[in-house]
Amino acid sequence: MPTRLCLNGVSKNFVMHLQGGAVLPVVAEVELAVAAGECVVLGGRSGIGKSSVLKMIYGNYRCEEGQILITDGDRIVNVATASPREILALRKETIGYVSQFLRAIPRVSARDIVAEPLIERGVERDDAVSRAEDMLARLNVPEKLWGLPPATFSGGEQQRVNIARGFIADFPILLLDEPTASLDAANRAVVVDLVKEKKASGAALLGILHDADVRERIADRVIDMEAFAAEKAA
Amino acid sequence: MTATSETWSYNFAYLDEQTKRMIRRAILKAIAIPGYQVPFASREMPMPYGWGTGGVQVTASILGPDDVLKVIDQGSDDTTNAVAIRGFFEKTAGVATTTATEEASVIQTRHRIPETPLSETQVLVYQVPIPEPMRYLEPREAETRKMHALQEYGLMHVKLYEDIARHGHIATTYAYPVKVSGRYVMDPSPTPKFDNPKMDNSPALQLFGAGREKRIYAVPPFTQVTSLDFEDHPFAVQTFEEPCALCAAEGVFLDEVVLDDRGGRMFVCSDTNHCEERRAAGHRGRLSGDPTKTEDASQGERP
Amino acid sequence: MNLPVFDDGAPLLRASGVTRYYGTRIGCTDVSFELWPGEVLAVVGESGSGKTTLLNCLSTRLVPTSGVVEYRMRDGAMRDLFQLNEAERRLLMRTDWGFVHQNPADGLRMTVSAGANVGERLMAVGARNYGAIRGEAESWLDKVEIDTGRIDDDPRGFSGGMRQRLQIARNLVTGPRLIFMDEPTGGLDVSVQARLLDLLRQLVGEFGLSAVVVTHDLAVARLLSHRMIVMRGGNVIETGLTDQVLDDPRAPYTQLLVSSILQV
Numbered sequence: 001m002p003t004r005l006c007l008n009g010v011s012k013n014f015v016m017h018l019q020g021g022a023v024l025p026v027v028a029e030v031e032l033a034v035a036a037g038e039c040v041v042l043g044g045r046s047g048i049g050k051s052s053v054l055k056m057i058y059g060n061y062r063c064e065e066g067q068i069l070i071t072d073g074d075r076i077v078n079v080a081t082a083s084p085r086e087i088l089a090l091r092k093e094t095i096g097y098v099s100q101f102l103r104a105i106p107r108v109s110a111r112d113i114v115a116e117p118l119i120e121r122g123v124e125r126d127d128a129v130s131r132a133e134d135m136l137a138r139l140n141v142p143e144k145l146w147g148l149p150p151a152t153f154s155g156g157e158q159q160r161v162n163i164a165r166g167f168i169a170d171f172p173i174l175l176l177d178e179p180t181a182s183l184d185a186a187n188r189a190v191v192v193d194l195v196k197e198k199k200a201s202g203a204a205l206l207g208i209l210h211d212a213d214v215r216e217r218i219a220d221r222v223i224d225m226e227a228f229a230a231e232k233a234a
Numbered sequence: 235m236t237a238t239s240e241t242w243s244y245n246f247a248y249l250d251e252q253t254k255r256m257i258r259r260a261i262l263k264a265i266a267i268p269g270y271q272v273p274f275a276s277r278e279m280p281m282p283y284g285w286g287t288g289g290v291q292v293t294a295s296i297l298g299p300d301d302v303l304k305v306i307d308q309g310s311d312d313t314t315n316a317v318a319i320r321g322f323f324e325k326t327a328g329v330a331t332t333t334a335t336e337e338a339s340v341i342q343t344r345h346r347i348p349e350t351p352l353s354e355t356q357v358l359v360y361q362v363p364i365p366e367p368m369r370y371l372e373p374r375e376a377e378t379r380k381m382h383a384l385q386e387y388g389l390m391h392v393k394l395y396e397d398i399a400r401h402g403h404i405a406t407t408y409a410y411p412v413k414v415s416g417r418y419v420m421d422p423s424p425t426p427k428f429d430n431p432k433m434d435n436s437p438a439l440q441l442f443g444a445g446r447e448k449r450i451y452a453v454p455p456f457t458q459v460t461s462l463d464f465e466d467h468p469f470a471v472q473t474f475e476e477p478c479a480l481c482a483a484e485g486v487f488l489d490e491v492v493l494d495d496r497g498g499r500m501f502v503c504s505d506t507n508h509c510e511e512r513r514a515a516g517h518r519g520r521l522s523g524d525p526t527k528t529e530d531a532s533q534g535e536r537p
Numbered sequence: 538m539n540l541p542v543f544d545d546g547a548p549l550l551r552a553s554g555v556t557r558y559y560g561t562r563i564g565c566t567d568v569s570f571e572l573w574p575g576e577v578l579a580v581v582g583e584s585g586s587g588k589t590t591l592l593n594c595l596s597t598r599l600v601p602t603s604g605v606v607e608y609r610m611r612d613g614a615m616r617d618l619f620q621l622n623e624a625e626r627r628l629l630m631r632t633d634w635g636f637v638h639q640n641p642a643d644g645l646r647m648t649v650s651a652g653a654n655v656g657e658r659l660m661a662v663g664a665r666n667y668g669a670i671r672g673e674a675e676s677w678l679d680k681v682e683i684d685t686g687r688i689d690d691d692p693r694g695f696s697g698g699m700r701q702r703l704q705i706a707r708n709l710v711t712g713p714r715l716i717f718m719d720e721p722t723g724g725l726d727v728s729v730q731a732r733l734l735d736l737l738r739q740l741v742g743e744f745g746l747s748a749v750v751v752t753h754d755l756a757v758a759r760l761l762s763h764r765m766i767v768m769r770g771g772n773v774i775e776t777g778l779t780d781q782v783l784d785d786p787r788a789p790y791t792q793l794l795v796s797s798i799l800q801v
Contacts, residue, residue, distance in 0.1 A: 017789030018796060059778060061785040084764045084778045085573060105738070105760065106731035371646065384624045388661025392646070395653045395660065398667055399689045464667040 001035040002071065004173050004204035005057065010066035010080070012052055013230070025230030026052045030066070032206075032223055036172070039195060039205040039218050044225035050208045053225075054175045056080075057206070058097050059087035070094060070173065092120055096174045098166030100159060100181055110136065110153070110161045111146040117169040135164040139190055156182060167194045174198055176207030180214050192217050247294040247327040253277055257295035257450070261441060264452035269414030270382070271365050276448040286319060286344060287445030289361035293342045296357060296441070297323065302330045304338035309346035309487065309504035316344075333507050345408070347429040349486045349508040352438035354455060360423045362444040365451060367411045367421035387419050390462055398467055407472065413460045414453055427461065428471045428487045434459040478503045479521040481512035547609055548573050549715060549747050550595065555604035557590050563771035564590035567604070570766065570776065574714065577741055577748045579762035579779060581755060581794070587771035588751045589719060595749060596636055596717045597626050608715075631658055635708030639720040641700035644707070645692050651678060651703055652688040658711045677706040681736060698729035702736065709740065716741075718750040722757055734760050755798055759783055767791050 010030040016022045027049035034040045042050040055061040056079070057068055063080040070077045072094045077086060091097075096117070105113070111132050118128035136146055139160040145153060150161050163179050176195070180188045188211065195218045198205060209215040215222070245251065253275075260274035279287040297303065303323055307316040311333040319342060320331050332338050335350040342359040352358060368378045371389050381389065390411050397405045410427035414420050422433060423442060433440060433453060440453040453459060463469040477484045479500035486508065488501040500521050503509035513522065548571035557564035565587035572578050580588040593599035595606055597618050606618045611633065618626065630636070638644040645654055655674040656664070664670050675685045681702040683695075692700050701721065708716060721737065722730040738761060741748055750761055758765050758779055765782050767775040767790065775788040786792045 014785075015787070017792050055784070060780050062777070062781060062787070084781075085576070087778055088576075088763055105735065107735040371649070380623075384627060386627065386661060388657055388659075391660040391665070392649055392653045392657050395656055395667065395670065396649050399650050399652055399671070463665075465665050466668050 001037045001202075003033050003035050004071045005206060006033040006067075006069040007031060007053070007057070008067040008069070010053070010056065010063055010068060011230070012049070012056060012061065012064060027225070027228045028230040030228040034173075034204040034206050036202045036204050037199050038220045039199055039207065041207050041209050041215055041219040041222045042225050043222045044229075048225045048229055050225055051177060054097070054177055054206065054208065058095060058175055059090070094172055096166055096169060096171030097177070098163055098174065098179045099177045100179070101162070105149070106151065107149055109147045110141065110150050113150065113161060114164045114168055117165060121169055132164065132168060135168050136161070139164050140187060156184075156187075159183065160187060163191060163194075167198070170201065170203070172203055174203050174205045176205060176209070178208050178210065180209065180211050188214055244326045246299070247297045247323065247329075248280075249277065249291065249294045253291075254295040257291055260450045261292065261295065261452065264441070264450050265439070265454050267418070268454055268457050269418030269420040269451060271449040271451045273448055274450050276445045279445065280322075281318070283446040284363065285315060286342070286361035288443030288447075288450070289342045289344070289359050289445075290319060290322070290443075291445060292359045292441050292443035292450060293319075293323065293340060294327075296359075297327055297329060297340060299327070299329065301339045302332050302337055304332050304335065304341045304507075305343075306341065306346060306348070306505075306507075307344045309348075309489070310506045312506065334511070335505075335507055343425075345424050345426070346487070346504055347425060347432045349483075349503070349505045350511075351432075352436060354437040356438040358436075358438050358440045360425070360440065360442045362421070362423040362442045362449070363446070364409075365421055365442065365444040365447050365449040367409075367419055382418060385417070387413075387462075390419055391464070394462060394464065394467075398464070404463065404467055404469070410469075411462050413462060415457050416460075419462070420451060420453075420459075422459075426472065426487055427469075430459070430461045430469070431471065474501060476501055476520075478509060478512075478519050480519045481509045481517045481522070482519040483509065483512055483517070547613075547615055549576075549609050550749075551605075551607045551615070552595060553605045553607075555591065555594050555601050555606060557587075557594050557599060558602045563587070564599075564602075565594070565768065565771045568766070568768075568773055569604075572715075572747055572749065574747055575745045576764065577746075577750060577762040579758035579765040580749065580751045580768060581753060581758050581765055582768035582774075583753055583794075585770070586768040588753075588768050590771070591768070592717055592719055592749060592751045596634065597630070598636075611714075631661055632711045633713050633715065635705075635713045635716040637701075637704055637708055637716060637718040637721050639723045641692070641697070641704045644704040645700060647693050648691055650689045650691050651683065651695075654692065654703060654707050655710050658707065662711060673710060674706075677710050678703075680709075680740070681706040682732075696729075697725050698733060701725065701733055705737070705740070709744070709746075712744070714747060716746055716748045718748060718752075720752055720754075721750065722752070722754065730757075737761060755783060755794065767794065 007030050011028045012026040014024040014026060016024055030053060044050060052061055056063045059079050066080060068079040070079055070090060072090060077090060111129060114135055115128040115132035118131060119125060141157060141160050150158050180191050192214055195205060257274055260272045264272045277291060279290055281287060305316045305320040307313040310316060323329055324331055335348040339355060340357050344361045366378055368389050371393060372378050394404050408424045408426045409421055410430055412420050412422055412430060422430060435456055437455050439455050442451045461469040474488045478488060480502050483503055487504045489504045490499055490501055492499050550572040553569050555568040556566045568591055580591060582588045594601045600619060607615045608618055609615050652671055652674040655677050656670040659670050659673060675688060678685050678688060683699055683702055692703055722733055752758055762779045765779045766773055769790050775782055775791045782791060783795055786795045
């Protein structure tokens with residue numbers, strides 16, 4: 001299967017100017033590749049920089065060194081040097097991101113939040129909304145909540161809304177940042193199914209999963225981030 | 235100029251010759267750019283602002299010894315303002331005055347255009363309190379001048395829109411904005427909109443003087459003057475249900491006169507000269523003062 | 538965040554080295570960026586950072602001391618805004634652009650009705666049918682969530698939030714492609730702010746508008762904008778994707794700004 005995502009020599013430091021310019025190394029010389037139809041999981045202790053790698057791929061964190069190559073249709077884009085406009089285009093068409101935390105927008109209903117990625121990609125509104133409702137139902141979000149803004153939902157409900165939003169569109173590359181944390185067994189199983197469907201459809205998935213059981217069921221490979229630790233464990 | 239006047243110590247028509255030249259230059263420019271407000275160095279006149287100082291200065295600048303002057307105020311030749319201004323020019327210029335519209339060569343007016351059609355040999359001088367039609371919506375003079383320059387006249391329709399929104403029809407009945415020769419939007423001074431159609435294509439030269447605001451503008455003879463309106467709320471003049479109570483004229487502008495404290499009232503011609511001429515020609519209205527004709531009134535149109 | 542409808546052509550607005558001095562004092566120096574159709578750019582910074590000076594230079598309300606601002610006209614031609622004649626510039630401002638002031642009274646005619654406020658731009662470009670103008674005004678009041686029963690009321694009787702929404706409707710009625718906003722939520726209660734932000738977000742998405750939003754509120758920038766420029770003392774401190782600048786700020790000043798946000 002073709003490679004969709006490839007990191008070459010990616011390093012990241014935070015410079016904390018408010019603490020006298022202290023340099024906080026995050027990761028160094030990260031090398032990894034994810035092929036279509038594959039689910040790769042980043043492993044390693046917390047604080048090792050797994051989330052930072054996902055955020056760099058999504059363009060949320062800047063990448064100072066190395067290349068982050070994304071296959072976008074018939075061209076290859078280096079996120080590390082891409083213009084903001086190119087990154088926005090990648091986020092619209094190519095890279096999806098499922099995070100743990102939902103950034104609720106005032107007054108926008110759960111149904112609309114989930115449907116939004118489809119509408120942005122040109123799906124008819126009615127169609128997008130009905131698919132959003134199917135997804136919410138699948139993740140056991142009670143129907144009476146669909147029309148409400150998720151700001152007041154419980155943590156688990158918000159997370160499921162966010163998962164629904166992350167999985168609804170067919171992104172060729174999907175980044176999973178702890179999608180199953182604090183989900184019950186039934187909903188974890190739904191996520192496992194969703195990931196399997198994405199793999200079957202040829203998406204490349206890169207994720208962080210602490211839940212060993214879920215990891216076991218979906219990961220094709222686990223990459224130990226310890227190898228790229230900026231400061232080797234003492 | 236003429237020294238036959240008893241008040242030889244005044245220059246002819248009060249203003250000095252240099253001032254008159256300055257004002258004439260402004261008038262010529264105003265005629266050249268129909269509807270455009272030309273600034274001029276308005277002088278102190280022996281009457282307060284608001285009493286027609288702009289019109290008086292224009293009249294003084296165009297008046298010659300052979301002119302015949304008529305002055306009207308709200309259509310009437312015998313109100314204070316009209317009498318005072320007529321007297322002013324009789325005294326300072328020694329010109330002939332008249333109340334008959336057709337005899338006058340220069341007519342200075344406040345608020346009306348005579349009912350008798352004007353001719354090519356006549357000049358109508360308007361006294362203007364506020365020359366800027368957009369003043370109430372856009373108080374910045376620099377801005378309104380720019381809007382005139384760039385023909386940004388959307389604001390005038392905002393005013394008319396407001397009228398319809400509040401009253402169901404365009405309720406502006408006087409100082410109704412017009413577009414002159416397809417270019418400048420102009421305030422026709424506080425004449426009733428009834429008179430707007432008379433400005434259009436008029437054979438007489440129309441000059442407008444605003445003394446306090448120091449502006450002169452003009453509508454040359456035979457110039458198109460269009461009242462602004464909406465497609466679905468077209469411009470229309472006032473109509474009156476009954477004819478003049480004194481001369482039975484129809485299709486003229488009428489004033490309401492309260493007769494007693496029991497609600498009695500009558501409508502009479504605003505143009506007093508027109509009314510008098512009609513009565514002299516034998517026309518009689520419902521309340522005409524001629525006692526021998528009272529049966530006319532009883533046979534009249536009113537139940 | 539809604540994502541823009543990109544088209545392949547040139548940017549809509551291009552600023553190159555825009556600099557403005559007030560005498561010897563710096564307003565803003567050497568600001569360059571490109572704005573594409575459908576993009577929302579936030580300019581953030583504290584009072585005196587030069588963000589409003591920049592906004593005024595971009596919107597031709599102020600002439601830059603040096604630098605060029607170009608805009609892609611509807612015919613596709615890129616024109617230097619300060620080479621346009623005044624008539625062209627003013628036409629642009631009341632048809633293809635909008636300007637939302639922080640204080641709605643600066644952008645509204647306070648003594649005319651809401652309907653006339655919305656209809657003015659239509660009348661300015663030649664609409665002469667009262668019924669049609671009123672119908673359009675009604676539909677816009679509805680879009681900005683103002684009860685259409687208030688169409689004949691003047692904005693003096695409106696709340697701050699309603700006035701701001703009315704100002705937005707007044708600006709959008711001619712279908713502009715670019716909106717300038719100066720602290721659009723400044724001075725509003727938090728709940729009113731949230732409603733307005735959501736509305737702006739919706740309208741920007743629905744009409745594919747481009748916008749330059751000046752704000753000191755990073756939350757507003759996060760919610761509305763795709764990209765941001767951080768300014769201080771007239772200089773550009775940092776630029777980038779909005780979430781990038783806020784989540785991974787690089788410049789010391791941006792780090793300070795981000796760390797100063799109150800968490801609720």
